[in-house]
Amino acid sequence: MATLVRQEFVGLDHEGLYSAAETRALDQWAIQHRGISGALLMSRAAAAALRQLLQRWPQPELLQVLCGTGNNGGDGYLLADQARRRGIPVQVLQVGDPAKISGDALRAREQALANGVPVAVFAPAVLQPQGVVVDALLGTGLGGEVRSPFAEAVDAINDSRLPVVALDVPSGLCADTGRVLGTAVRANLTVTFIACKRGLFTLQGPDCAGELEFSDLALPLDTSTALAPAWRRLDLQRLLAAWPPRPAASHKGDYGSVLVIGGDTGFPGAVALAAEAALRCGAGLVRVATRPEHVAALIARTPEAMVSGVRSGQELAPLLASADVLVLGPGLGRSSWSGQLLQVAAQSGVPAVMDADALNMLAESPLPSPAVRDHWVYTPHPGEAGRLLGCSSAAVQADRFAAARSLQSRLGGTVLLKGNGSLIVDAQHGLLADYGNPGMASGGMGDVLSGVIGALLAQGFAPIEAAALGACVHGAAADLAAEEGQRGLLASDLMPQLRKLLG
Numbered sequence: 001m002a003t004l005v006r007q008e009f010v011g012l013d014h015e016g017l018y019s020a021a022e023t024r025a026l027d028q029w030a031i032q033h034r035g036i037s038g039a040l041l042m043s044r045a046a047a048a049a050l051r052q053l054l055q056r057w058p059q060p061e062l063l064q065v066l067c068g069t070g071n072n073g074g075d076g077y078l079l080a081d082q083a084r085r086r087g088i089p090v091q092v093l094q095v096g097d098p099a100k101i102s103g104d105a106l107r108a109r110e111q112a113l114a115n116g117v118p119v120a121v122f123a124p125a126v127l128q129p130q131g132v133v134v135d136a137l138l139g140t141g142l143g144g145e146v147r148s149p150f151a152e153a154v155d156a157i158n159d160s161r162l163p164v165v166a167l168d169v170p171s172g173l174c175a176d177t178g179r180v181l182g183t184a185v186r187a188n189l190t191v192t193f194i195a196c197k198r199g200l201f202t203l204q205g206p207d208c209a210g211e212l213e214f215s216d217l218a219l220p221l222d223t224s225t226a227l228a229p230a231w232r233r234l235d236l237q238r239l240l241a242a243w244p245p246r247p248a249a250s251h252k253g254d255y256g257s258v259l260v261i262g263g264d265t266g267f268p269g270a271v272a273l274a275a276e277a278a279l280r281c282g283a284g285l286v287r288v289a290t291r292p293e294h295v296a297a298l299i300a301r302t303p304e305a306m307v308s309g310v311r312s313g314q315e316l317a318p319l320l321a322s323a324d325v326l327v328l329g330p331g332l333g334r335s336s337w338s339g340q341l342l343q344v345a346a347q348s349g350v351p352a353v354m355d356a357d358a359l360n361m362l363a364e365s366p367l368p369s370p371a372v373r374d375h376w377v378y379t380p381h382p383g384e385a386g387r388l389l390g391c392s393s394a395a396v397q398a399d400r401f402a403a404a405r406s407l408q409s410r411l412g413g414t415v416l417l418k419g420n421g422s423l424i425v426d427a428q429h430g431l432l433a434d435y436g437n438p439g440m441a442s443g444g445m446g447d448v449l450s451g452v453i454g455a456l457l458a459q460g461f462a463p464i465e466a467a468a469l470g471a472c473v474h475g476a477a478a479d480l481a482a483e484e485g486q487r488g489l490l491a492s493d494l495m496p497q498l499r500k501l502l503g
Helices: 020-034 038-056 071-085 103-114 150-160 205-209 221-226 236-241 268-280 292-301 313-320 336-346 357-362 382-389 393-398 400-411 445-458 463-484 491-502
Strands: 015-018 063-067 090-094 119-121 132-136 164-167 189-193 211-215 231-233 257-261 285-290 306-309 325-328 352-354 376-378 414-417 422-425 430-433
Touching (some): 015 020, 020 221, 038 071, 038 103, 038 132, 038 164, 038 211, 063 071, 071 090, 071 103, 071 132, 071 164, 103 119, 132 150, 257 268, 257 313, 257 445, 268 285, 268 292, 268 445, 268 491, 285 292, 292 306, 313 336, 325 336, 325 445, 336 357, 352 357, 352 445, 376 400, 376 463, 382 393, 400 414, 400 422, 430 463, 445 463, 445 491, 463 491
Parallel strands (some): 090 119, 132 164, 189 211, 231 430, 285 306, 352 376, 376 414
Antiparallel strands (some): 015 231, 414 422, 422 430
């Protein structure tokens, strides 16, 4: 096996992502330990949101602020009061029984009323077809499906087709999971406070949030250290900055050998994409083990890859001896040939990326020892994740964070749960990569990702590091490629962008 050049990689400590309960704990810590009142935080939240609103709509003909009965509604009342003092026409629409308002929210409502802010009871017909709408209905306080009268208010906001600004979290969106709880506001802008809520970055969160702005409400710097986040959001530029340039004396043996295994009858394209991606991302050598009838086509497409036809697991064994990393699964299929290759490769002890049908067969087979699996990276989409967990893909999507943790607990190693806001976990880290776009909903994208991660493993990155950088650069390459249009985006369109980003 090659002697790898270990890349010192220190780019994982990025922006913290918090649940609603964790954010409330930070809020209470600031109140109790730093003497900042809840009323002051509410006023700062209103000011931060109004400032962002006016940057985008400098002279709104009307601000229509829909307020609920909790602290999110209190933010809305103070925003309306601050806007009125600027001479901006405002109208508060109260949703829910005002008798239920208490604490800081009640004081905010009383201040707004005392200062002449007009307040009316919400009804869909009351919403005017002009200006900007502010969603201050529910925030992070939602405990279940949105119910009446809030459901009608959410639908009225969405039906208005007016610009919408959501305070903290779009009403109806679960701040913890990114799942829509029955119905949810679709905002043009969301201004979130104190901490970034993890549900804003995955599943349906980005569609509901629109443009996202964060305000820490001028809390002391030590507030965020009072509670370490379980999840962090990755930043590609910081990841790349931690990757040093290659020494002038480099040779191909320094950057590892990747063996891509797959391409059953009818599926040669999958291994071709994975192999090319591994080459474009800097692997020193890339070999492919596939059906003999696919060899000529693969060599013609990618002559830099060394392609071997194998008829059985026994014929695969000699190729494993020279591999530093395996990419196992692209186009692997579910035949007896596939099963033989998986069994031999999985027992080899070589670090591996497990994708596609390798995952589907693992779901039906006894797992190798934990010592072997510690060096594996699994890259399931929600359907494959569901098969591995014995549940539906809908159950996986209902709480992607919990599903990713459950997968890692069962499988060991590093898990990359693909999707809108991909999640990367090992025993110590919880990371989120929110690069990419809807144009990636096409065949072959996962094959490219497995090749990217395989190349990074071959160059000496630890599994969590390779999965983190791989997920980010894969999505960012798709974003660059999609500048020419999302529809019709092909997996092969990512290749020049991958090389550009990692060059």
